[in-house]
Amino acid sequence: MAILAGYWVDVDKMDPHKYQCAHCDALVGPESGYLCDRHEGSGLGKVYICPNCNRPTYFEFIDGITQIPSPRYGIEIEHLPEGIEKVYIEIRDCMSHQLYTAGVLLARKLLMNIAVDSGAKEGENFVTYVDFLETEGFIPKNGKDWVDAIRQAGNIATHKIPSIDKDLAEEVVTFLVFLLRIKYEMPGKMAKK
Numbered sequence: 535m536a537i538l539a540g541y542w543v544d545v546d547k548m549d550p551h552k553y554q555c556a557h558c559d560a561l562v563g564p565e566s567g568y569l570c571d572r573h574e575g576s577g578l579g580k581v582y583i584c585p586n587c588n589r590p591t592y593f594e595f596i597d598g599i600t601q602i603p604s605p606r607y608g609i610e611i612e613h614l615p616e617g618i619e620k621v622y623i624e625i626r627d628c629m630s631h632q633l634y635t636a637g638v639l640l641a642r643k644l645l646m647n648i649a650v651d652s653g654a655k656e657g658e659n660f661v662t663y664v665d666f667l668e669t670e671g672f673i674p675k676n677g678k679d680w681v682d683a684i685r686q687a688g689n690i691a692t693h694k695i696p697s698i699d700k701d702l703a704e705e706v707v708t709f710l711v712f713l714l715r716i717k718y719e720m721p722g723k724m725a726k727k
């Protein structure tokens with residue numbers, strides 16, 4: 535995301551706070567922003583301005599600390615084709631908002647796209663695509679149990695309503711990240727050199 539050009543008027547100097555900015559994904563530790571103070575006791579909330587993208591994030595100190603907008607789940611992957619990147623970001627957003635079934639359904643879709651990008655035929659079912667990726671060597675030999683878990687996750691997501699829990703969704707996304715790196719990021723990095 536491009537930097538928000540301009541400057542924030544009358545910012546206060548505050549204690550530095552380290553967080554992952556939801557706007558630009560960077561890990562930052564700004565020292566300026568705005569404080570919502572009260573007459574007695576500590577402050578209620580703070581707005582920090584990201585030194586990387588210049589966008590504000592609100593922290594509320596009621597029942598612990600809440601960051602709004604909350605950081606995106608997972609990591610940024612480089613060299614993704616535009617369409618793939620868009621869906622991958624959507625999956626990360628689903629995960630940061632606890633929308634695990636939606637995230638896994640999108641992950642399924644992305645796995646199919648990766649398979650088709652790697653030469654599989656269009657219009658096949660999910661299991662066929664996972665098998666394809668396995669046969670083509672994208673999945674390591676000792677990753678068989680993992681792949682079976684993903685296959686099951688795929689089936690659950692299609693035939694029943696929300697049975698995807700956090701752990702399963704995280705496994706699926708971890709697997710997806712691994713594939714995206716092998717398929718797009720590594721070749722992209724090699725090509726640069």
Ligand SMILES: [Zn+2]
Nearest residue numbers: 555558584587
């Ligand atoms: Zn930022």
